[in-house]
Amino acid sequence: MSTIREVARLARVSIGTVSNVLSGSVPVSARLRERVLAVVQQLDYQPNHLARSLKIRETKMIGMVIDDIGRPILPQLMRGAEEAALLQDYLLVLLHSDQKLEREQQMLTALRTRRVDGILLAPTGTSHSHLRAIREAKVPIVCLERDVPGLDCVVADHSTGARECVRHLAAGGRRSIAFILGNPDDAAGAERLRGYREGLAESGREFDETLIVGGASSADDGHRAGVSLLARERRPDAILAADAWLAAGLLRAIHEARLRCPDDIAVASFDDPFCCELLRPRVTAATQPSREMGSKAMELLLKRIQEPDRRRACIRLDTFLTVRESTGAGVAASLGVTSVTG
Amino acid sequence: MSTIREVARLARVSIGTVSNVLSGSVPVSARLRERVLAVVQQLDYQPNHLARSLKIRETKMIGMVIDDIGRPILPQLMRGAEEAALLQDYLLVLLHSDQKLEREQQMLTALRTRRVDGILLAPTGTSHSHLRAIREAKVPIVCLERDVPGLDCVVADHSTGARECVRHLAAGGRRSIAFILGNPDDAAGAERLRGYREGLAESGREFDETLIVGGASSADDGHRAGVSLLARERRPDAILAADAWLAAGLLRAIHEARLRCPDDIAVASFDDPFCCELLRPRVTAATQPSREMGSKAMELLLKRIQEPDRRRACIRLDTFLTVRESTGAGVAASLGVTSVTG
DNA sequence: CTGAAAGCGCTTACAG
DNA sequence: CTGAAAGCGCTTACAG
Numbered sequence: 001m002s003t004i005r006e007v008a009r010l011a012r013v014s015i016g017t018v019s020n021v022l023s024g025s026v027p028v029s030a031r032l033r034e035r036v037l038a039v040v041q042q043l044d045y046q047p048n049h050l051a052r053s054l055k056i057r058e059t060k061m062i063g064m065v066i067d068d069i070g071r072p073i074l075p076q077l078m079r080g081a082e083e084a085a086l087l088q089d090y091l092l093v094l095l096h097s098d099q100k101l102e103r104e105q106q107m108l109t110a111l112r113t114r115r116v117d118g119i120l121l122a123p124t125g126t127s128h129s130h131l132r133a134i135r136e137a138k139v140p141i142v143c144l145e146r147d148v149p150g151l152d153c154v155v156a157d158h159s160t161g162a163r164e165c166v167r168h169l170a171a172g173g174r175r176s177i178a179f180i181l182g183n184p185d186d187a188a189g190a191e192r193l194r195g196y197r198e199g200l201a202e203s204g205r206e207f208d209e210t211l212i213v214g215g216a217s218s219a220d221d222g223h224r225a226g227v228s229l230l231a232r233e234r235r236p237d238a239i240l241a242a243d244a245w246l247a248a249g250l251l252r253a254i255h256e257a258r259l260r261c262p263d264d265i266a267v268a269s270f271d272d273p274f275c276c277e278l279l280r281p282r283v284t285a286a287t288q289p290s291r292e293m294g295s296k297a298m299e300l301l302l303k304r305i306q307e308p309d310r311r312r313a314c315i316r317l318d319t320f321l322t323v324r325e326s327t328g329a330g331v332a333a334s335l336g337v338t339s340v341t342g
Numbered sequence: 343m344s345t346i347r348e349v350a351r352l353a354r355v356s357i358g359t360v361s362n363v364l365s366g367s368v369p370v371s372a373r374l375r376e377r378v379l380a381v382v383q384q385l386d387y388q389p390n391h392l393a394r395s396l397k398i399r400e401t402k403m404i405g406m407v408i409d410d411i412g413r414p415i416l417p418q419l420m421r422g423a424e425e426a427a428l429l430q431d432y433l434l435v436l437l438h439s440d441q442k443l444e445r446e447q448q449m450l451t452a453l454r455t456r457r458v459d460g461i462l463l464a465p466t467g468t469s470h471s472h473l474r475a476i477r478e479a480k481v482p483i484v485c486l487e488r489d490v491p492g493l494d495c496v497v498a499d500h501s502t503g504a505r506e507c508v509r510h511l512a513a514g515g516r517r518s519i520a521f522i523l524g525n526p527d528d529a530a531g532a533e534r535l536r537g538y539r540e541g542l543a544e545s546g547r548e549f550d551e552t553l554i555v556g557g558a559s560s561a562d563d564g565h566r567a568g569v570s571l572l573a574r575e576r577r578p579d580a581i582l583a584a585d586a587w588l589a590a591g592l593l594r595a596i597h598e599a600r601l602r603c604p605d606d607i608a609v610a611s612f613d614d615p616f617c618c619e620l621l622r623p624r625v626t627a628a629t630q631p632s633r634e635m636g637s638k639a640m641e642l643l644l645k646r647i648q649e650p651d652r653r654r655a656c657i658r659l660d661t662f663l664t665v666r667e668s669t670g671a672g673v674a675a676s677l678g679v680t681s682v683t684g
Numbered sequence: 685c686t687g688a689a690a691g692c693g694c695t696t697a698c699a700g
Numbered sequence: 701c702t703g704a705a706a707g708c709g710c711t712t713a714c715a716g
Contacts, residue, residue, distance in 0.1 A: 001479070003709060014687045019711060026712090029685060044475055049455040050396045051709035054692050059392070061456070063435070069420045075412035078438055091452050093405070093435035096420055110433050113391040114403070133386055137343070219619070248620045255622075277561070278590045280597070280622055345693060356703045361695060368696090371701060393693035396708045 002043040010043070011035040022047060053115065061091045062301065063111040065104060067124035069096045072244070072272035073290035077144070080294025081120060088302055090117065099124045112139060118301045120144060126187055140304040142297045146187055147314055152304055154297040154315045158188040158270075159195030161286025161319035165240055165268045166199025168284070168321060172328050174238035174266055177205065180215040180225045180250065182242030189242065192270070196240065211236060215246050222249025230257045230265075238266040238327075244275035247283050251326075262328035273322065281325035289317050344385040352385070353377040364389060395457065403433045404643065405453040407446060409466035411438045414586070414614035415632035419486070422636025423462060430644055432459065441466045454481060460643045462486060468529055482646045484639045488529055489656055494646055496639040496657045500530040500612075501537030503628025503661030507582055507610045508541025510626070510663060514670050516580035516608055519547065522557040522567045522592065524584030531584065534612070538582065553578060557588050564591025572599045572607075580608040580669075586617035589625050593668075604670035615664065623667035631659050 008015040013032050020026040021036040028036075039045070053059045062085055066074060078094060085092040095111070097104035104124050111119055118140035123131070128148045134141055135150045143153040169177050179196050182189055193212075200207050213225045222241055229236055230253060241247040247269040254261050261267055261281055269276055269285040276283040296315050303310065350357040355374050362368040363378040370378075381387070395401045404427055408416060420436060427434040437453070439446035446466050450473075453461055460482035465473070470490045476483055477492050485495040511519050521538050524531055535554075542549050555567045564583055571578055572595060583589040589611040596603050603609055603623055611618055611627040618625040638657050645652065 005709075015710080016687060016689095016712080017685090020686090023711080027685070032686080044479060046451070046454050046479075048396070048457060048709050049452075050392050050401070050457055051692085052711075054390070054392045054396060054694085054709085055711050057692075059456075070417035078411045079440070082438060082440070091437070091449075093437055095433070095435055096424060098421070098424070107433075109388070110391075113388050114401075115390060115392055137386060137388075244620075252622070275617070275620055278586075278617055278620055280594070347693075357694080358696080358703060358705095359701090362702090365695080369701070374702080390693050393708085394695075396693085396710085397695050399708075 002045050007039050011039040061116045062118045063116045064120040065095045065107050066122045067097050067099050076290035077294040080291035081298040084295040084298035118305050142301045152300050152313050154293050156288040156319050158191040162192040162195030163199035164321045165286050169238040170203030176236040177238040178211040178236040180241045180246050183217050219245050219249035222246030223253045226250040226253025241269045244269050244272040267326040284324045284327040286319045286321050344387050349381050349387050353381040403458045404460045405458045406462040407437045407449050408464045409439050409441050418632035419636040422633035423640040426637040426640035460647050484643045494642050494655050496635050498630040498661050499658050500533040504534040504537030505541035506663045507628050511580040512545030518578040519580040520553040520578040522583045522588050525559050561587045561591035564588030565595045568592035568595025583611045586611050586614040609668040626666045626669040628661045628663050
């Protein structure tokens with residue numbers, strides 16, 4: 001691999017001149033410039049960015065650490081972040097902590113020692129104590145999906161999503177609205193539960209604890225929860241599932257019980273527009289604006305890099321409800337006119 | 343951010359000694375070692391890996407460039423690659439070219455100038471001319487899913503997958519097996535088409551060009567293709583769809599036509615176990631061993647790094663058929679006993 | 685405009 | 701075992 005020194009020698013100039021030609025920051029006579037460029041081409045010279053970064057104390061690289069590479073919002077999150085990064089010539093790289101706190105910690109350290117200019121982090125778990133060092137070192141970082149004290153962050157308001165779901169179901173005439181919870185250590189869970197309760201209150205429905213069932217996160221869990229809910233004496237006429245997998249299992253349970261969705265029972269879910277679109281019937285869902293979350297987070301990070309002492313910001317974005325067939329939609333509801341026979 | 347120099351000063355030793363303590367490569371007396379470690383802790387000293395890499399000419403970092411962050415096989419591909427990378431203490435970072443050749447090129451350059459030790463590339467498009475420089479520079483690289491001349495690669499044998507699908511369908515008594523193609527610039531397409539023909543031949547079915555229809559890659563495309571196939575005078579009794587989205591649309595078309603899957607018509611697809619599992623009926627599919635592809639690719643890359651002059655390797659892995667409800671499965675077929683009423 | 689030189693923060697022979 | 705020094709490949713004042 002050739003170096004700036006070789007280029008300089010072959011072009012019969014100093015290494016400073018080569019550097020000036022390549023960076024364009026200092027004018028160089030056309031004669032020398034061309035000699036340099038010719039040699040660069042001939043050698044396929046690739047400047048050593050490590051040396052450059054070491055000198056200028058900037059890598060133009062952002063690391064994004066995600067807890068689960070399989071998350072349905074990842075593609076849009078990444079696209080949004082990329083889009084914003086590209087505008088300012090940053091390279092975005094993604095690392096995967098696999099929901100292991102130890103890996104997350106290692107990756108954070110790896111990124112710091114490699115002197116990335118900033119970090120986007122979707123933290124795993126609920127403990128944030130391992131982020132203290134990062135905060136104290138004032139490493140530019142933005143947390144995704146979690147409101148970590150003292151750090152910039154971008155979160156979705158999951159309570160709104162759940163509330164809107166419930167209100168939508170109630171507006172469609174549903175009286176008894178159940179909720180299949182997701183993984184208990186999912187931070188969004190508590191918020192959604194709150195939104196669920198708020199939605200009930202605002203719609204004049206009573207809160208009934210027995211309508212809340214645990215669910216983990218597989219289709220089998222959803223199926224199991226569905227079977228148990230449908231077997232009840234006072235069967236609910238609407239069910240909110242914490243994710244599309246639960247919803248899928250639930251739909252199977254409904255089908256097996258010879259019930260019709262949405263006629264007999266409505267179903268709503270969260271996130272994962274792809275799966276919700278694929279299911280039959282298509283499933284109404286409250287979705288995080290994942291692409292916007294990605295771009296906002298990156299913008300926030302770039303601001304933090306440029307202005308390390310700005311005051312902390314936490315951007316909270318609203319989720320949005322996409323009405324589909326599973327809540328009795330048809331054309332009417334997808335136009336916002338929620339007229340459903342319960 | 344503190345440097346090795348500050349640590350040395352506070353611990354009253356030379357910077358060489360600090361380095362020796364941290365690397366462990368040269369023994370240091372317990373007295374000095376402890377003094378150093380105490381200061382390291384106190385300052386939260388994070389060695390500058392850029393400087394280290396510059397000196398030792400090694401970054402311990404692998405870059406993986408993927409053409410589409412939304413690809414269903416990505417999570418497993420990444421996990422497999424990570425697993426293998428971790429075993430040898432490499433950091434794996436993912437970049438996203440967004441199916442743009444220009445971005446791919448930029449990312450390759452960015453990785454080279456940052457001196458990653460190796461690259462894993464899932465190339466976009468079908469042209470490989472832009473990889474010439476990489477090949478000539480002998481940058482350690484392994485291509486995924488594409489057999490690029492002169493470069494190591496790991497590919498799945500899509501023809502086998504298609505062939506097995508067809509044979510499975512034929513064994514179930516299906517006589518007229520149609521094929522909805524995916525995106526025309528998908529390299530796997532041609533292979534699958536070949537496998538489709540082979541499968542027909544081996545099953546004693548005649549090849550009929552009119553049974554092959556274009557399809558792009560959305561549920562709507564699948565729906566459209568399905569509608570047209572089902573309306574035919576001589577309606578096929580089995581359809582192979584190039585991806586799960588096409589299959590989803592196709593299932594809708596079947597449902598709308600008041601036909602039953604698998605009773606009236608069988609459906610099979612490729613990859614995307616998640617979606618195939620979610621659809622109703624669950625869809626039989628030929629799947630790439632994506633996790634294994636990831637780990638094999640990484641292992642190959644690490645070998646190439648250690649032994650730059652080894653001869654080129656191209657690993658071809660078999661796809662595997664997962665039989666589900668859509669091909670008339672039931673318990674029998676999922677046990678491998680393909681007894682289907684056609 | 686051009687070149688010589690210092691310095692970014694490490695590692696590693698080399699003396700002692 | 702320990703320290704002084706060279707050097708990895710760049711950028712950037714500073715003279716000329």
